[in-house]
Amino acid sequence: MSLLASLLRLRADASGHAIRTSHVRHLHLSDQPLMMLPLKRTGPAARPLAVMLGTSPLRPRLLIAPPSGSTATMLTALAKAVIGHVASHHRAKEYLPATATRPERARYLDAPQLVVPNQQAVRFLRTLASGLRLRRLDDQSPSANSIRLLGQWLTHFTDRAQIPGSAALVSLTDLLVMHWITGQSPQDDDLATLLAWIYPPFGSTDGRDAARHAEAPDTYRGAGPDTDAAFDNEKLTPLVDAYARDPTPALQELEKLLAAYLQPTWDRLWQAYALLQAIPPTASAGRRWAAERAEFTDHTTHLDQDGRPRPARDQAVSAAISLERREAARAAFNADRALEDPFVRVELRTTGDAVGGTVIAVDDQHTICGPGGRDMWRPRITLSTQDPVHLEPGRLLTSHLHRTARYQVRGLIAGPVDTLVELEITAGMGTVDRPNHTVLPSAGAFLVLTAAPEHFRMPAFPSRDQTPWTHGGPPPEHLGDGDGSQEEQ
Amino acid sequence: MNSLDTRLGTLRGPARPLPHSARTLAALTANPACDRRSVIDAAGIDKDALATHLGTPGPVRKSQLALRFGLAFEDRVLGRDHAELVRLLRETLGLDLADVAYEDLNRVATDQERSTPTLRHIRTRSLIISAATGLAPPRTVLNHPVLRLPVAGHPVYLEPDVLAFHHDGTFHVVEIKSFPVIHGQADPVSVNAALTQAAAYILALRDILADEGLSPECVSDDIVLINPLNFTQRPTATRQSARRQVNSLRFHLDRLRRLPELLDHLPTGTSLDLAPDPEGKPTRPRRDLAASLARLPAHYTPRCRHHCDLAVYCRDEARSRNRTEALGTAVREDIAGITTTTTALALVDGHIHPSDAQEDITRALRHAQRLYDDLQAGSA
Numbered sequence: 001m002s003l004l005a006s007l008l009r010l011r012a013d014a015s016g017h018a019i020r021t022s023h024v025r026h027l028h029l030s031d032q033p034l035m036m037l038p039l040k041r042t043g044p045a046a047r048p049l050a051v052m053l054g055t056s057p058l059r060p061r062l063l064i065a066p067p068s069g070s071t072a073t074m075l076t077a078l079a080k081a082v083i084g085h086v087a088s089h090h091r092a093k094e095y096l097p098a099t100a101t102r103p104e105r106a107r108y109l110d111a112p113q114l115v116v117p118n119q120q121a122v123r124f125l126r127t128l129a130s131g132l133r134l135r136r137l138d139d140q141s142p143s144a145n146s147i148r149l150l151g152q153w154l155t156h157f158t159d160r161a162q163i164p165g166s167a168a169l170v171s172l173t174d175l176l177v178m179h180w181i182t183g184q185s186p187q188d189d190d191l192a193t194l195l196a197w198i199y200p201p202f203g204s205t206d207g208r209d210a211a212r213h214a215e216a217p218d219t220y221r222g223a224g225p226d227t228d229a230a231f232d233n234e235k236l237t238p239l240v241d242a243y244a245r246d247p248t249p250a251l252q253e254l255e256k257l258l259a260a261y262l263q264p265t266w267d268r269l270w271q272a273y274a275l276l277q278a279i280p281p282t283a284s285a286g287r288r289w290a291a292e293r294a295e296f297t298d299h300t301t302h303l304d305q306d307g308r309p310r311p312a313r314d315q316a317v318s319a320a321i322s323l324e325r326r327e328a329a330r331a332a333f334n335a336d337r338a339l340e341d342p343f344v345r346v347e348l349r350t351t352g353d354a355v356g357g358t359v360i361a362v363d364d365q366h367t368i369c370g371p372g373g374r375d376m377w378r379p380r381i382t383l384s385t386q387d388p389v390h391l392e393p394g395r396l397l398t399s400h401l402h403r404t405a406r407y408q409v410r411g412l413i414a415g416p417v418d419t420l421v422e423l424e425i426t427a428g429m430g431t432v433d434r435p436n437h438t439v440l441p442s443a444g445a446f447l448v449l450t451a452a453p454e455h456f457r458m459p460a461f462p463s464r465d466q467t468p469w470t471h472g473g474p475p476p477e478h479l480g481d482g483d484g485s486q487e488e489q
Numbered sequence: 490m491n492s493l494d495t496r497l498g499t500l501r502g503p504a505r506p507l508p509h510s511a512r513t514l515a516a517l518t519a520n521p522a523c524d525r526r527s528v529i530d531a532a533g534i535d536k537d538a539l540a541t542h543l544g545t546p547g548p549v550r551k552s553q554l555a556l557r558f559g560l561a562f563e564d565r566v567l568g569r570d571h572a573e574l575v576r577l578l579r580e581t582l583g584l585d586l587a588d589v590a591y592e593d594l595n596r597v598a599t600d601q602e603r604s605t606p607t608l609r610h611i612r613t614r615s616l617i618i619s620a621a622t623g624l625a626p627p628r629t630v631l632n633h634p635v636l637r638l639p640v641a642g643h644p645v646y647l648e649p650d651v652l653a654f655h656h657d658g659t660f661h662v663v664e665i666k667s668f669p670v671i672h673g674q675a676d677p678v679s680v681n682a683a684l685t686q687a688a689a690y691i692l693a694l695r696d697i698l699a700d701e702g703l704s705p706e707c708v709s710d711d712i713v714l715i716n717p718l719n720f721t722q723r724p725t726a727t728r729q730s731a732r733r734q735v736n737s738l739r740f741h742l743d744r745l746r747r748l749p750e751l752l753d754h755l756p757t758g759t760s761l762d763l764a765p766d767p768e769g770k771p772t773r774p775r776r777d778l779a780a781s782l783a784r785l786p787a788h789y790t791p792r793c794r795h796h797c798d799l800a801v802y803c804r805d806e807a808r809s810r811n812r813t814e815a816l817g818t819a820v821r822e823d824i825a826g827i828t829t830t831t832t833a834l835a836l837v838d839g840h841i842h843p844s845d846a847q848e849d850i851t852r853a854l855r856h857a858q859r860l861y862d863d864l865q866a867g868s869a
């Protein structure tokens with residue numbers, strides 16, 4: 001959160017209307033994602049109650065689990081749907097020539113994308129996946145195999161969801177708040193109230209009014225995966241009891257109940273998707289999606305060739321590696337966002353992590369003594385800014401207008417109103433004879449500089465062959481964990 | 490009855506006081522800055538009834554399905570002659586343990602009705618003292634102990650769903666919770682909530698020992714937490730330190746000594762009495778009630794909804810007064826010192842002059858506004 005975000009929240013509060021922030025989308029959205037709306041049974045760790053899913057807003061499929069007994073039938077159907085969606089992307093491949101660091105590779109032309117309402121759904125799928133992929137390894141029936149394969153694919157999607165900038169599994173609520181700020185607290189921002197703020201339905205005076213209505217106890221519908229206690233007590237508990245007496249009619253009732261319960265949220269998911277789909281994606285969103293296609297290709301190869309599930313818990317080494325990958329991806333994603341999104345740049349300027357100012361002095365003759373005693377051309381400029389800069393000397397900055405340019409902070413002089421920032425240009429300025437004037441501007445020009453990522457070309461998504469997570473298989477103590485697990489609950 | 494009780498009684502009216510519980514005590518540490526809540530809980534006022542009458546009922550908290558699941562799990566732990574429990578205690582505490590003596594305090598009553606908390610507390614107390622002084626069998630599990638903790642000068646009875654396990658001069662609190670431990674990891678929020686509740690029991694146990702001149706140190710800061718393992722209902726146990734939660738609860742209980750002072754500030758006639766008619770329907774005019782409530786300073790945060798029945802009411806109240814706390818902690822901290830949206834925006838827009846203390850934040854806000862305006866105009 002930034003001071004600017006707080007200010008806009010105050011504005012939204014005062015006006016009753018959501019405020020648009022970013023106008024570019026940083027995540028790829030597929031034309032045909034697999035929308036998934038899971039519900040979890042209250043109590044057990046990861047027993048699904050229902051999943052509504054489909055690739056189009058009309059006629060979603062609803063899979064429901066019986067209130068007690070085996071969930072295998074439901075999970076098999078879910079496996080069929082998810083694996084079917086995945087398999088529909090196992091078609092054409094492109095071939096990438098070898099580079100200095102990598103051999104020639106093939107990559108699927110598109111990858112599957114899962115879209116869910118919120119982080120809680122992502123977490124639920126992750127827990128579900130970790131139970132399914134190791135489930136009853138001794139059972140080799142086709143249905144057990146497909147449930148385990150479902151676990152492995154859900155593991156892939158939920159693992160990817162931990163990588164900042166990945167669009168393999170998208171939480172719509174999180175994506176919406178990258179583009180709009182509401183006049184309520186972030187904790188109150190859930191799918192229903194967010195959409196009410198952003199897109200007040202006909203008849204409401206403003207976003208606040210619409211959100212208020214969406215929240216009224218008798219109309220409110222959480223986006224799951226937890227059901228609320230009132231719904232549990234009034235609707236589900238009686239059906240659970242009825243099921244114990246006479247399963248067939250109770251199951252039909254349950255299906256009707258859940259279909260009606262989920263429908264409004266289902267419609268909202270597609271409404272949110274349509275709103276977000278209309279926002280133009282950034283260039284790096286496309287690049288990251290290409291990397292995602294490579295991840296998908298690698299995971300497919302892994303399942304075909306080795307197929308051992310990821311162990312229940314990462315070993316220390318692979319845990320450290322995934323943490324590092326995540327941090328690298330976060331840095332790269334943040335850098336891309338700053339370079340591609342004027343709103344993000346402005347936000348960074350209010351937090352002091354970027355600077356915008358007027359060039360008031362240029363020393364285009366400045367040189368330093370390079371290695372071997374040769375003079376090296378390092379022009380210097382001075383910016384005058386009112387931004388609250390927090391950039392310590394030595395920090396490298398870059399410009400969205402010229403991304404290979406590097407400006408090194410030499411010093412800050414704080415005045416009563418303005419701060420002077422002395423910068424030395426270390427890359428991108430051309431040569432003394434033919435300077436690049438975008439990078440080396442003349443006095444009077446206005447520059448916005450953001451932090452340069454430490455290694456700009458740092459691979460955000462190192463190839464899987466460099467990571468050891470494909471090895472191990474389930475450690476012996478966990479072999480039996482999945483045994484009868486879902487049945488017991 | 491002391492005068493504090495009388496004053497709290499006046500605030501509550503003739504309704505029966507609701508006792509504090511480990512849950513309300515835990516809420517105390519969740520939002521310690523809220524005087525409204527401290528006073529209402531101390532007076533034993535039913536917050537849910539209050540909120541409902543004011544037209545802002547809180548969400549239903551207890552799911553039948555969750556309760557059933559919890560009970561089934563508890564049965565599994567305690568059933569079959571506590572075989573699982575003994576195994577878990579042996580493994581977690583590293584004891585060479587074949588069997589334990591077992592006392593269920595719920596079975597103290599001889600008459601049809603369950604005996605009163607006071608009686609059961611006396612019984613708990615004597616069992617604990619005899620364990621501590623070596624009179625009882627060396628390994629004893631007490632189920633459903635009734636503990637007592639002085640809160641703001643009042644004895645509060647806690648009837649925890651926990652066990653106190655005594656072995657060789659040491660007590661451990663044992664909690665059975667139905668959230669899972671999956672591949673060695675449990676949800677940290679749930680664990681913290683369990684530890685915060687356990688902290689109340691630890692303090693209450695220590696209180697009993699201290700009263701007898703015995704060393705409170707006998708009650709360990711470590712608790713044994715029993716949860717379902719992975720995706721099954723098989724129990725697993727972990728040893729967890731509640732030291733941080735014990736310290737924090739003790740600190741906040743000490744702060745409750747300020748209660749008389751808080752009550753001093755209330756105008757006479759302040760009352761949260763719902764004035765129920767013979768059928769129990771509240772007849773108190775809402776406006777009147779809201780006015781009394783408004784005299785108790787609240788400290789709303791969006792997290793209130795997780796632990797307080799008045800959350801919807803307090804949020805609406807904050808919103809209707811344009812107070813920034815309804816907008817979340819980030820806003821509140823970012824513009825610390827400015828309490829309403831109206832003032833904040835008037836400062837930004839130059840309609841009012843900042844005080845000395847507001848100068849820095851006003852400058853920063855105006856700068857942010859300027860950058861945003863430039864962005865809108867396409868010139869940033």
Ligand code: SF4
Nearest residue numbers: 523788793797800803
């Ligand atoms: S909801 Fe209200 S009374 Fe309850 S803790 Fe929050 S501010 Fe205090």
